[in-house]
Amino acid sequence: MNGASPTRVLVADDQTVVREGIVMLLGLLPGIEVVGAAADGEEAVALVERHRPDVVLMDLRMPRCDGVEATRRIRAAYPETEVVVLTTYADDDSLFPALRAGARGYLTKDAGGEEIARAVADVRSGAAGLSPQVQLRLLERLADGAAQAGPPGAAPGGTGRPGATGPGAGGSGELPDGLTAREAEVLALIAEGLSNTEIARRLFVSPATVKTHINNLFAKTAVRDRAQAVAYAFRHGITGTQQ
Structure with missing residues (x-):
């Protein structure tokens, strides 16, 4: 990223081994600085207030405050902070509430470091950071809607x-x-x-x-x-x- 400031990233995941693994992976990626790690959505909101990261990598299924609600609160209070969901789930009941809450990216946890880095860069530049699986699901949903709408x-x-x-x-x-x-x-x-x-x-x-x-x-x-x-x-x- 030649002279550009690193993208400041916060990680939110309730599973300690997963959270620490993501932090370690991000630490190996150029142009990314991890500024904090949260064990649930409530802590994620508090850490965003404290550190004002550029991007939050947000799990969905967490105690106290889930990822959708945390995303909604972060995007409402700190619109300069983007949210990329990083979750095990890509079903409609997970995907669409997260997008409606303000997430700009959506990845599943089988994503590699390169895909995560690309999604982080995409959302910071104003584009969507969606995994291929999620893009396919959106297209399938679109096709279903078009079929129901008729000619x-x-x-x-x-x-x-x-x-x-x-x-x-x-x-x-x-x-x-x-x-x-x-x-x-x-x-x-x-x-x-x-x-x-x-x-x-x-x-x-x-x-x-x-x-x-x-x-x-x-x-x-x-x-x-x-x-x-x-x-x-x-x-x-x-x-x-x-x-």
């Missing part, structure tokens, strides 16, 4: 149709929460995991224009970050099919 234009209500009608065909009445067609297109690309720079290249616009669209769509949809935006996109069927 384009067939279902009443309109919330599942923006991707099918396309940005040039549907007015804002066909999009949820007053999104414009361009904002929906940007949202779909966020859901694909693209960074602002990659979205700008895809749409042939400037990164500043992309940032403006993102700020607008975040305000309209009441999401706080990219992970919640991804969950929102999947929930409303706003996908890359609208490109």
